[in-house]
Amino acid sequence: VEKTTFSTDTTAIVPGAPTSSARSTVRATSSSTAGYFGGGDTSTIVDKLTYSTETTVRIPGADLTKTVSNRGVAGNSTAGYFGGGYSPSTTKTDKLTYSSDTTAAVPGAALSVARYGVAATGNSTHGYFGGGRGTGPIYVTTMDKLTYSSDTTAEVPGAAISDDRYVFAATGNTTAGYFGGGLGPGPNAFSTVDRVTY
Numbered sequence: 632v633e634k635t636t637f638s639t640d641t642t643a644i645v646p647g648a649p650t651s652s653a654r655s656t657v658r659a660t661s662s663s664t665a666g667y668f669g670g671g672d673t674s675t676i677v678d679k680l681t682y683s684t685e686t687t688v689r690i691p692g693a694d695l696t697k698t699v700s701n702r703g704v705a706g707n708s709t710a711g712y713f714g715g716g717y718s719p720s721t722t723k724t725d726k727l728t729y730s731s732d733t734t735a736a737v738p739g740a741a742l743s744v745a746r747y748g749v750a751a752t753g754n755s756t757h758g759y760f761g762g763g764r765g766t767g768p769i770y771v772t773t774m775d776k777l778t779y780s781s782d783t784t785a786e787v788p789g790a791a792i793s794d795d796r797y798v799f800a801a802t803g804n805t806t807a808g809y810f811g812g813g814l815g816p817g818p819n820a821f822s823t824v825d826r827v828t829y
Contacts, residue, residue, distance in 0.1 A: 632680065632687065650678045651689040656700040660711025662729040667693065669713055669727065669734075672700045677727065677734065695725050696736045701798065703749030705758025707779055712740060712758055714777070714784075717747030720766045726782065743786040744773050748797030752808035752827075756780065759827055761792045761810050762799065770795030770816055774827065792825045803827075 632648040635641070650657070654671030661667065666680040668687075677693035680686070699716025706712055706727075714724040724740040727733070742749070746763030753759055758777040764770050774790035777783070792810055799813025799821070811824040 634685070645685050648680050648685050648687045650676075650687060652676060658702050658704040658713060660704050660706040660713075660727065662708060665729070667711060667727055667729075669693075669704070669711075670695050670698075670700065670702060670716075673698060679732065690732045693727055693732045693734045695734055697721065697723055697725070699723070699747070701747040701749070703751035703760045703763070705751040705753040705760065705777065707753070707755045707758075710779065712737070712751075712777055712779075714740070714751065714758075714760050714775075715742050715746050715749040715763060720745040720747050720764070722746075724777070724784065737782045739781070739783045740777055742773075742775050742784060744771050744775075746771055746773070746797070748799070748814075750799045750801040750810050750813070752801035752803040752810075753777070754803070754805045754829055757829065759787075759790070759801075759808050759829075760784075761790075761801065761825075761827070762796050762813065764797040768816065770797060790827050792827075794821055794823060796821050796823075803829075805829075 669677045675695040702716040722741040749763040772791040796813030796815040808827040
């Protein structure tokens, strides 16, 4: 685990904070006090990094409910949502509640299309899950909007991303999300950045 200090734009390894196991395609979410690293290629493990002590421990009660990789993750100050994933492609969404360090599947928050390599971002009230790849040579531009207050997800056709692509990244602020890069059919690599106005 490496720490990037925003005030100095510097990064350094944090010796006391390694995850409990070595694994790839891990995804992360965060509260104001701790970060959570979830899943991986063949793992449901969730590790909790406490910022004040810069230490990481496994939280068995927070383990994800299904072994799938390449999920999309969005969240707010109270919970993180892990959506989609691969092995096989799924629509399933797990909700990690920070106050209790527990995770549960939320059927109403399932993505509208089974896919992996989804990019996700959001604000305090909604998460947006865009793009991804389904089973076989199926790529999607679909954008789903997850409403945290009701734990429900619905497709937003007007917010679809511009190209069929997956394994890309998203970031944003309170008003907009930006979806950048990715791979598409071929595979073709993209430098495109799409803006989703919330």
